[in-house]
Amino acid sequence: xxxxxxxxxxxxxxxxxxxxxxxxxxxxxxxxxxxxxxxxxxxxxxxxxxxxxxxxxxxxxxxxxxxxxxxxxxxxxxxxxxxxxxxxxxxxxxxxxxxxxxxxxxxxxxxxxxxxxxxxxxxxxxxxxxxxxxxxxxxxxxxxxxxxxxxxxxxxxxxxxxxxxxxxxxxxxxxxxxxxxxxxxxxxxxxxxxxxxxxxxxxxxxxxxxxxxxxxxxxxxxxxxxxxxxxxxxxxxxxxxxxxxxxxxxxxxxxxxxxxxxxxxxxxxxxxxxxxxxxxxxxxxxxxxxxxxxxxxxxxxxxxxxxxxxxxxxxxxxxxxxxxxxxxxxxxxxxxxxxxxxxxxxxxxxxxxxxxxxxxxxxxxxxxxxxxxxxxxxxxxxxxxxxxxxxxxxxxxxxxxxxxxxxxxxxxxxxxxxxxxxxxxxxxxxxxxxxx
Amino acid sequence: xxxxxxxxxxxxxxxxxxxxxxxxxxxxxxxxxxxxxxxxxxxxxxxxxxxxxxxxxxxxxxxxxxxxxxxxxxxxxxxxxxxxxxxxxxxxxxxxxxxxxxxxxxxxxxxxxxxxxxxxxxxxxxxxxxxxxxxxxxxxxxxxxxxxxxxxxxxxxxxxxxxxxxxxxxxxxxxxxxxxxxxxxxxxxxxxxxxxxxxxxxxxxxxxxxxxxxxxxxxxxxxxxxxxxxxxxxxxxxxxxxxxxxxxxxxxxxxxxxxxxxxxxxxxxxxxxxxxxxxxxxxxxxxxxxxxxxxxxxxxxxxxxxxxxxxxxxxxxxxxxxxxxxxxxxxxxxxxxxxxxxxxxxxxxxxxxxxxxxxxxxxxxxxxxxxxxxxxxxxxxxxxxxxxxxxxxxxxxxxxxxxxxxxxxxxxxxxxxxxxxxxxxxxxxxxxxxxx
Numbered sequence: 032x033x034x035x036x037x038x039x040x041x042x043x044x045x046x047x048x049x050x051x052x053x054x055x056x057x058x059x060x061x062x063x064x065x066x067x068x069x070x071x072x073x074x075x076x077x078x079x080x081x082x083x084x085x086x087x088x089x090x091x092x093x094x095x096x097x098x099x100x101x102x103x104x105x106x107x108x109x110x111x112x113x114x115x116x117x118x119x120x121x122x123x124x125x126x127x128x129x130x131x132x133x134x135x136x137x138x139x140x141x142x143x144x145x146x147x148x149x150x151x152x153x154x155x156x157x158x159x160x161x162x163x164x165x166x167x168x169x170x171x172x173x174x175x176x177x178x179x180x181x182x183x184x185x186x187x188x189x190x191x192x193x194x195x196x197x198x199x200x201x202x203x204x205x206x207x208x209x210x211x212x213x214x215x216x217x218x219x220x221x222x223x224x225x226x227x228x229x230x231x232x233x234x235x236x237x238x239x240x241x242x243x244x245x246x247x248x249x250x251x252x253x254x255x256x257x258x259x260x261x262x263x264x265x266x267x268x269x270x271x272x273x274x275x276x277x278x279x280x281x282x283x284x285x286x287x288x289x290x291x292x293x294x295x296x297x298x299x300x301x302x303x304x305x306x307x308x309x310x311x312x313x314x315x316x317x318x319x320x321x322x323x324x325x326x327x328x329x330x331x332x333x334x335x336x337x338x339x340x341x342x343x344x345x346x347x348x349x350x351x352x353x354x355x356x357x358x359x360x361x362x363x364x365x366x367x368x369x370x371x372x373x374x375x376x377x378x379x380x381x382x383x384x385x386x387x388x389x390x391x392x393x394x395x396x397x398x399x400x401x402x403x404x405x406x407x408x409x410x411x412x413x414x415x416x417x418x419x420x421x422x423x424x425x426x427x428x429x430x431x432x433x434x435x436x437x438x439x440x441x442x443x444x445x446x447x448x449x450x451x452x453x454x455x456x457x458x459x460x461x462x463x464x465x466x467x
Numbered sequence: 468x469x470x471x472x473x474x475x476x477x478x479x480x481x482x483x484x485x486x487x488x489x490x491x492x493x494x495x496x497x498x499x500x501x502x503x504x505x506x507x508x509x510x511x512x513x514x515x516x517x518x519x520x521x522x523x524x525x526x527x528x529x530x531x532x533x534x535x536x537x538x539x540x541x542x543x544x545x546x547x548x549x550x551x552x553x554x555x556x557x558x559x560x561x562x563x564x565x566x567x568x569x570x571x572x573x574x575x576x577x578x579x580x581x582x583x584x585x586x587x588x589x590x591x592x593x594x595x596x597x598x599x600x601x602x603x604x605x606x607x608x609x610x611x612x613x614x615x616x617x618x619x620x621x622x623x624x625x626x627x628x629x630x631x632x633x634x635x636x637x638x639x640x641x642x643x644x645x646x647x648x649x650x651x652x653x654x655x656x657x658x659x660x661x662x663x664x665x666x667x668x669x670x671x672x673x674x675x676x677x678x679x680x681x682x683x684x685x686x687x688x689x690x691x692x693x694x695x696x697x698x699x700x701x702x703x704x705x706x707x708x709x710x711x712x713x714x715x716x717x718x719x720x721x722x723x724x725x726x727x728x729x730x731x732x733x734x735x736x737x738x739x740x741x742x743x744x745x746x747x748x749x750x751x752x753x754x755x756x757x758x759x760x761x762x763x764x765x766x767x768x769x770x771x772x773x774x775x776x777x778x779x780x781x782x783x784x785x786x787x788x789x790x791x792x793x794x795x796x797x798x799x800x801x802x803x804x805x806x807x808x809x810x811x812x813x814x815x816x817x818x819x820x821x822x823x824x825x826x827x828x829x830x831x832x833x834x835x836x837x838x839x840x841x842x843x844x845x846x847x848x849x850x851x852x853x854x855x856x857x858x859x860x861x862x863x864x865x866x867x868x869x870x871x872x873x874x875x876x877x878x879x880x881x882x883x884x885x886x887x888x889x890x891x892x893x894x895x896x897x898x899x900x901x902x903x
Contacts, residue, residue: 033520035562035779038546041510043559045566046573053506065837067814067844070489074477074592075511075578079534084469093531097582098515098547110474111534123479126471130481132811132861134847137482142511146533156510164847171848173826180830293826343471375568378503390609390729394616401501408503411570411600412607425568 040147040155042358044365050377051370052361056140058188059160059355063138066181068162071137073119075144079109081122084342093146112144116161116354124165125343134166134174140357154358163352165339170349172286175315175335176293182319182331182353183297189360190369192323194330195298199305199316200287201334204256206280207273211252217243219310225257226306229328233257257304263291266301286314313337315351327363331355373427377406379464380430380443381423384413389434396434396441396457403461432457476583476591478794480801486813487806488797492576494624495596495791499574502617504598507573509555511580515545517558520778529582548580552597552790560601561779570602570610576793590794599788601775606785608722611751611771612729618755618767618789619733625796626805628759630766631734635741635752636723637770640692642716643709647688653679655746661693662742665764669693693740699727702737722750749773751787763799767791809863813842815900816866816879817859820849825870832870832877832893839897868893 037043044052060070082092095110113119116139124131140160147153162181164174179196186194204225208218224239231239233254240250261268269284270276287301299317307316314335321327333353340348364370382397384390390409397407408428410419416433423431423446433442442453443460454460473479480488496506518528531546549555552575560567576596583589598617600610615632622630640661644654660675667675669690676686697704705720706712723737735753743752750771757763769789776784800806818833820826826845833843844864846855852869859867859882869878878889879896890896 032781033517033778035517035558037562038510038512038514038544041512043509044507045563046505046507049506049508052508064813064842067812067817067842069482069812070485071480071482072485072488073479074474076474076477076580076592078474081469081471092534093546094534095529095531095548095582097584098528098530099582108474110529112531122471126473127481132858136812136844144512146531146535148533156512166847169848173823173845173847177845177847293830295827342469345468376503376505376572377500381503387609391731394729406500406503408572409609409613411602411609411613412605422568 039149040153042154042157042362044361047372047375048361048365048370050374051364052357055189055357055361056160059185060138060140062181062185062188063162066136066177068136068138071120071123071139072141073113073116073123073139075112075142076110077113077119077122079111082111082113082118085118091145091147093144113141114145115143116141116159117352120161120163121340122343124348125340125346128344128346134164134170136162136164138162154362157356157358158361160355160357161352163339163350165348165350168347168349170335170351172289173293174351175286176290178333178351178353179290179299179315179317180294180297182317182333182355183294183299185355186319186331189364191321191360191363193298194319194321195300197302197305197318197320198287198290198299199302199307200283200314201312201316202279202283202286202314203269203303204283204306206277206283207256207275208253209279210275210277211249213245213249213253217245221245221253222306222310223308225253225304226308228257228304228306259301259303261301263294263299266291269301269303283314290315307332307334311336317353321363324363324367327359330360330363375426376408376428378408378426378428379405380407380432381419381428382407382409382432382434383416383419384410385416385434385436386413389413389436392434392439396432400457400461403458403464405461405464432460475585476589478590478593478798480797483808483811484797484801484806486810487800488793491625491793491797492596495621496574496576498617498621498624499598502572502613504572504574507556507559507575508577509549509552509559509575511548511578512546513549513555513558515547518547518549518554521554527581527583529580549577550581551579552577552595553788556597556599557776558779560784561776561782564780564782570600570606572598572600574598590798593792593794594797596791596793597788599775599786601784601786604783604785606771606787608725609729610787611722612726614769614787614789615726615735615751615753616730616733618753618769618791619730619735621791622755622767625800627757627796627799629734630755630757631736633738633741633754633756634723634726634735635738635743636719636750637748637752638715638719638722638750639705639739640719640742642713642719643692643711644689645715646711646713647685649681649685649689653681657681657689658742658746659744661689661740662744664693664740664742695737695739697737699730699735702727705737705739719750726751743768743770747772753789757799760799760803763795766796766799811862812844812864814844814862814864815841816843816868817855817864818843818845818868818870819852819855820846821852821870821872822849825849825872828870828875832868836893836897839894839900841897841900 091114093112143159144156147155224236228236266288312334316334318329319331335351337349339350382393384393393409397409400407431444440453441457444451527550529548579595580592583591660672664672702724748770752770754765755767771787773785775786818829820829829845833845836843867880876889880887
């Protein structure tokens, strides 16, 4: 007999948790669709050459090979599992460019794979939930605001407490670095150092900066800038506190102001310490953290970029997007028990069966309730009723129906209250019951 | 710049088709849930030893290897992509046995991968949609009927014309083979030969049978049996035509009769030529084909088995289940254009924007419509209205709203009829609109 065991890094949920995950997926997908984002899906598998087109990513990917590969395979290009949804999306837009309408708004929920070493205990397979808006040539700033409004609403749908969106703008950072005469070659390294603030604190960032060939004054300006936070009402501090008048800096501040004006309700905080590691981003950058679960760090992040698919197509396609780490969030919900765990199935009503002669009638009653939108099981054999009720109880099924053998009236019992209702037909009972 | 091209065998849909696929997935999932089936999901990746526990499958699987594998990887067991959902499901049930409630009814929709040679032009990544009912020790015959009722309804949800369920029972076949004194070692080979009937016709099956060491009379009886078909009304032909009284045969006929009695509405045909290759099945076996698209062959199949997970756990877990080849069906829908292709996004209403000062008002109107359940886009910049209407037209968005700059009344235009309605607020217009 084969041993059965977990492979670390490949999460798998019990039915009670998968029901919660599916509920979240459904609600978030509905939200994305309510803003006109259309679903797309790319294969899990891409050419290795496609995945590496943005630079060195080899250490994180899984390559595929046929178990019985033979000499006929050798001309086949190397295949690999995608490690994010951004590169496949860029390839998709380039490949289907002439069949898409721009601005193109898409959402994409898929598993991604990372070839981590197993002992590190990190996810090697997990869900990402991405949205992006891609335009041709020019991407209006309203797009940044829309993506932020949606992500704010998405987090309000999840049972994980309040979230905070930290927002910054690469133009502000780079404009500021220019204004203190930081060499453009060093700016990227400074961004990478500042990006580590949450992990290594201010003293750690200072040490990292000291390794670079920049002056004491520059370090002190950079560190001072990381302390600047402001809400919607005091954006003016961005221009007063740092005394920076570099045109790029002011352009970034203006963009932030416009975005904030379009977000009257979202919980967004300007945070000058937010840097994001990737040099991909060119304007807005943002990260979402959970106020009650700081140890989970950043559970979602995104930003604006100038060109989605320059590796694949000779068109300028600026975009803005955000990615939600759904599996990390589910891990949090499961580990902290932040969901209803009483329902082990979607079933709302169990129709009991006294004997096999009654099964067709029970099936008909169940079908009527299904036609009213209910999820209904008919007990699949006909043991004593006590055993059937026990089954409903163990699965968290909220209602149980009993069909009278003589009158054919239906008695429905609510499991939690033990209340009983008797009806002529099940439609009567279903009316007004609104599940899901 | 990287070349962008299709990798054969890895299908990918345009947005208009992905919307159709998502609609089918939603409807079929709802159907499964309406019978109390609960969703589960297993990782795409299993240990190679798990996947091969049922026998030789090596030629079909993809193995994984880290792109930068080094000596620290060598103790890691080999990982592979699952090639179906049955083996992972068996592993799941064994692994979580103590946390599941039986009978366990689950559905599972996931991609599976087959390490086919690319030149064969077959799918190497595709969706399967499976349901199974698993019981402890004894699985009531009502389960077979329920699975057949569901699959019949599932096919009625798809825009692919009428389908036929062909039903047989391994007990009937094996009881019949016993009654003609066919050696039990040969029975499996006879099943495999008969299973090829659709591909090689009766003469081909005859040739295959002639290769086995069985008599002329046995061959003639086997071939005669493959001709027997009957509907719900003439099940009696099963006992009269073949004159077989073997107890196993009669048991199978009795099971078929019970199943049919519980399926007053499904389009099911007994077909004695149906054999199914796998020796896994022990009772009901069935296949679904499409009347209007015979060239697509079997698009769904299933049956009853005595033991789901004997390789992984020392428990008797009989089950019955069915698998739908969703990607094959989508391929059919796309190739034959069997769906509405006018909608390129889920958007139902576009709110136009005269100028950027009006954007906040437009956002508020859109949000009100979203709260009424509509999918709404606000145009993301503010060019001439003609350009905005053109966008709605090119994306197949059915309604466009214009907010009067002075009165703030809202005019909604139906794109197909050019009819216009003016309302005080958008909620008024949304009432009674029922999309999705």
